[in-house]
Amino acid sequence: MKFSANLGFLWTDRGMPDAIRAARSAGFAAVECHWPYETPATEVAEALVETGLPMLGLNTRRGNVAAGENGLAALPGREAEARAAIEEAVDYACAIEARKIHVMAGFASGPEAHRCFIGNLRFACKIANRYGLTILIEPLNRYDASGYFLTTTDQSVTIIEEVGAPNLKLMFDCYHVQVMEGDLTRRLKNLLPLIGHIQFASVPDRGPPDRGEVAYDHIFRTIADLGYAEPLGAEYKPDGDTDASLGWMKTTEGMGGRIQS
Numbered sequence: 001m002k003f004s005a006n007l008g009f010l011w012t013d014r015g016m017p018d019a020i021r022a023a024r025s026a027g028f029a030a031v032e033c034h035w036p037y038e039t040p041a042t043e044v045a046e047a048l049v050e051t052g053l054p055m056l057g058l059n060t061r062r063g064n065v066a067a068g069e070n071g072l073a074a075l076p077g078r079e080a081e082a083r084a085a086i087e088e089a090v091d092y093a094c095a096i097e098a099r100k101i102h103v104m105a106g107f108a109s110g111p112e113a114h115r116c117f118i119g120n121l122r123f124a125c126k127i128a129n130r131y132g133l134t135i136l137i138e139p140l141n142r143y144d145a146s147g148y149f150l151t152t153t154d155q156s157v158t159i160i161e162e163v164g165a166p167n168l169k170l171m172f173d174c175y176h177v178q179v180m181e182g183d184l185t186r187r188l189k190n191l192l193p194l195i196g197h198i199q200f201a202s203v204p205d206r207g208p209p210d211r212g213e214v215a216y217d218h219i220f221r222t223i224a225d226l227g228y229a230e231p232l233g234a235e236y237k238p239d240g241d242t243d244a245s246l247g248w249m250k251t252t253e254g255m256g257g258r259i260q261s
């Protein structure tokens, strides 16, 4: 069991190359990010080579963030922008050797949005397949992303089956899944073949995993027992300094200190 530092939330006080170095110093086995596009890919690639850490994945652009957009792929009429964002993400991922792209659906609902998302995901999977990349979809919870198109693992399974591409997988963020559906242990077991990445944070406050309503020592043990060996994404919001929030990696029984090797 290894951990990946999500640089969308951890070490946000520095640029991405330095955040990658900080993650290495803290003992993470990998990094992942949200929207790296303001940083030249060459700078990110250099920091990855220097530290020896892989960048696991990144997200497609959200669209007009100032106007509150949170993804484009399920927005009927916005297919050209959505597909340009997918192509941009594929290019960036190839430049830094990231293997996974989270295609963000956006705020939408109804059958047209569903059809639009399916079409854009088929497009994404086809391009990604040329480079051996995996496309991820991630259900987000109704409080943090009210009105987001994709909200549950059940809905995600329907979409993955309908798209029918072997390189389309589920981003299982334990934080969102716990808020929306619960039953984490059974869901992890049942959905394992469809899972392309796992993330975690405390519930309900999205802090470090050693507090809140989810017993992450049990969840991490469950994941390890299932034979899932990819790094788990630490996608939580530290109360302040990221380094000061990492006690869970060293001290909590069953967590990083014991499991990470």
Ligand SMILES: O=C(O)[C@H](O)C(=O)CO
Pocket (backbone or CB within 6 Å): 034, 059, 102, 138, 140, 173, 176, 199, 235
């Ligand atoms: O918010 C999350 O959980 C994500 O993983 C993300 O990629 C941005 O919404």
Ligand SMILES: [Mg+2]
Pocket (backbone or CB within 6 Å): 138, 173, 199, 235
């Ligand atoms: Mg997440």
